């Protein structure tokens with residue numbers, strides 16, 4: 001038995017470098033000029049089909065690229081079940097088509113799974129353009145649409161580019177917990193977590209404990225931010241980030257909100273000014289966007305994304321009061337003016353960007369009352385905190401960040417009474433350093449860079465109120 005297993009290791013090893021489906025060439029790899037004249041076997045799904053006099057021309061995609069491979073097969077070898085949407089395996093020889101593209105001259109075609117378009121009410125037809133609202137009704141079939149498969153590859157690319165960029169700059173990735181007892185932002189938007197099993201609850205029930213406290217002896221939530229944990233790790237590893245799902249129970253179905261979204265959060269020890277933090281954020285947004293444009297050109301073209309106009313411009317910086325003045329000077333163009341001490345609405349955010357010719361705007365030095373407890377007071381005005389919001393076209397707030405309160409006494413006074421945060425205060429006791437950090441909504445970043453109107457079209461299976469069925 002063991003001998004047989006070991007005997008099989010060699011072919012498996014050889015397979016590791018192959019990108020295609022099992023023992024096949026990926027369509028991405030068929031595009032190389034070295035492939036001309038070579039035999040190939042590809043697997044994928046039929047995206048278009050044209051019948052000519054002697055031959056049938058079939059476009060196949062396998063998700064390795066937004067390009068499709070044209071397969072030419074004599075009518076005689078076309079299986080009956082080869083239709084739009086069917087999955088197929090094709091053997092043949094790669095040649096260069098008259099249009100310069102690669103073509104597979106099929107010698108053998110096998111349908112793996114037929115697609116019964118008419119009987120099953122398959123919602124998509126070849127070469128038809130559909131509205132995103134229509135496509136979103138079929139989340140399980142949406143990855144098969146050309147645009148959404150490009151989106152998924154671009155989302156993957158952006159994740160990889162962010163990781164590479166931050167690692168290049170000396171950040172260490174940290175997995176902060178999804179289950180937590182703190183509501184970092186203090187906005188009460190947490191999802192509460194409890195065990196479902198009656199047996200577990202019964203076996204753990206203690207005198208006087210509430211239902212929420214049964215499992216962890218404290219209320220437990222899905223994380224709204226990994227920041228507080230990152231601050232602990234930054235005081236040992238200096239530059240850290242976390243990138244993962246984040247949960248907010250907001251009652252919003254807007255085109256900019258999800259109940260579960262991905263957030264990139266970074267924390268830097270020894271950082272002493274909001275200006276340095278702004279520089280970090282501006283660099284991140286620009287460098288990651290540049291690398292995406294460089295590496296994702298064909299998918300960006302496929303979804304019709306245009307290069308952002310702001311890439312080579314310096315982001316503007318307004319204080320909260322400057323921003324308030326701009327908004328009040330232009331009150332006639334707004335549905336609702338802003339009063340001092342209020343948070344911006346989406347209308348205010350988008351107006352400020354538009355007013356800056358579509359170039360992103362930082363807003364800094366916010367009134368203390370409307371920001372969370374962990375933010376550091378401004379040195380010259382204790383009514384304000386050294387916080388930033390980055391506002392970008394199409395989206396409004398993309399990044400939020402701040403210098404963190406590092407003064408033990410001041411923080412002690414502001415610490416929320418619930419959430420067991422004495423450990424957080426402790427961080428200021430032992431080898432304390434100033435830190436600052438930010439959180440960038442990853443899905444909103446994609447919306448902004450790719451020009452996608454609705455955030456639900458940046459995530460494979462979006463969650464929003466009344467939508468967690470699939």
Ligand SMILES: NC(=O)C[C@H](N)C(=O)O
Pocket residue numbers: 184185224225226227265266400401402437438439440
């Ligand atoms: N890490 C951060 O600064 C992000 C911040 N905690 C937020 O959720 O807005």
